[in-house]
Amino acid sequence: MKAFRLVLAALAAAALALPAAAKDKEPVNAGPYVPSPQSVVSDMLTLAGVGPGDFVIDLGSGDGRIVLTAAKVFGARGFGVEIQDHLVRLSNEAARKEGVADRVKFLTQDLFKTDISQATVLTMYLLPNTVNMLKDKLLAELRPGTRVLSHDYPLAGWIPEKYVQMDLEDKVAISGVTTTLIYLYVVPAKVAGSWSAKLPPGLSRDPVRLDLAQQVTRVSGSARIGGKEVPLEEAKMRGEQLSFRLASGGRSWEFSGTVRGGAIEGLAQGGGVKAPWSAAR
Ligand SMILES: C[S@@+](CC[C@H](N)C(=O)[O-])C[C@H]1O[C@@H](n2cnc3c(N)ncnc32)[C@H](O)[C@@H]1O
Numbered sequence: 001m002k003a004f005r006l007v008l009a010a011l012a013a014a015a016l017a018l019p020a021a022a023k024d025k026e027p028v029n030a031g032p033y034v035p036s037p038q039s040v041v042s043d044m045l046t047l048a049g050v051g052p053g054d055f056v057i058d059l060g061s062g063d064g065r066i067v068l069t070a071a072k073v074f075g076a077r078g079f080g081v082e083i084q085d086h087l088v089r090l091s092n093e094a095a096r097k098e099g100v101a102d103r104v105k106f107l108t109q110d111l112f113k114t115d116i117s118q119a120t121v122l123t124m125y126l127l128p129n130t131v132n133m134l135k136d137k138l139l140a141e142l143r144p145g146t147r148v149l150s151h152d153y154p155l156a157g158w159i160p161e162k163y164v165q166m167d168l169e170d171k172v173a174i175s176g177v178t179t180t181l182i183y184l185y186v187v188p189a190k191v192a193g194s195w196s197a198k199l200p201p202g203l204s205r206d207p208v209r210l211d212l213a214q215q216v217t218r219v220s221g222s223a224r225i226g227g228k229e230v231p232l233e234e235a236k237m238r239g240e241q242l243s244f245r246l247a248s249g250g251r252s253w254e255f256s257g258t259v260r261g262g263a264i265e266g267l268a269q270g271g272g273v274k275a276p277w278s279a280a281r
Helices: 002-017 020-025 038-047 065-072 085-097 128-133 135-141 169-175
Strands: 055-059 077-082 104-108 121-124 147-151 162-167 179-186 193-198 208-215 218-225 228-231 233-238 241-248 251-260 263-270 273-280
Touching: 038 065, 038 147, 038 162, 038 179, 055 065, 065 077, 065 085, 065 104, 077 085, 085 104, 128 135, 169 179, 218 241, 228 241, 241 263, 251 273
Parallel strands: 055 077, 055 121, 077 104, 121 147
Antiparallel strands: 147 179, 162 179, 193 208, 193 273, 208 218, 218 228, 218 233, 233 241, 241 251, 251 263, 263 273
């Protein structure tokens, strides 16, 4: 962390020293070339459950090891983007030598300008501020359910699906400490806004207005049942899956549902009853 922080300070100072026109042209340096130890690469891909159906994109791909391992060991496809041309050449050469060039490629490209919408898994080992600069891009471009892995630095305000901490001697040379962190996030569907919901008849026979607010995976809101605002409890999004609890008429109902565009469909369970529910925007 200490070494990364020093680099960050140097990069910020260098950026301030640049004339305005140059700043517009130069890609933002999102982090120095520091490869993830190979064991961390394997742990990241294992944590996300990467398999042959996945398309892995590594932002700032260095020597290509994350995407190369995803292809060779986990059977995935993908690409890496990197601003240092010699690392891109090295990575494409390794892909040819290791027999995976038909499934992976590496491009000399600014990660901030890369279309990431094809990813089912997105990986990053970048400076802490860069990871956070990317949050809006991740939510705008990645499909719900896409897994995002960040080595060492969290996405502030996002609740990780899984989180692993370990001690690795290899990291002392990189960050001055052995501590290594891997964060796994799942991109949530967008659910904020007003919905007209059909709830189980035991809760309401009339359509119910559902008002939802969302902060990444955290959801809050209320359902207007029988003229009363009933708050949603423990509401959350995991990819396309919405879940919450509603307490009404002396019963507690557990809701789960799949959010697809302008529709939610799912099941509600309460007092031994299991019934479908749905909502539309
Ligand atoms: C810490 S290294 C990580 C390498 C690799 N992802 C890994 O985990 O082994 C970060 C890489 O990002 C690259 N990089 C920095 N800014 C970039 C940008 N704007 N676009 C593309 N790559 C960038 C650096 O050249 C460096 O190789």
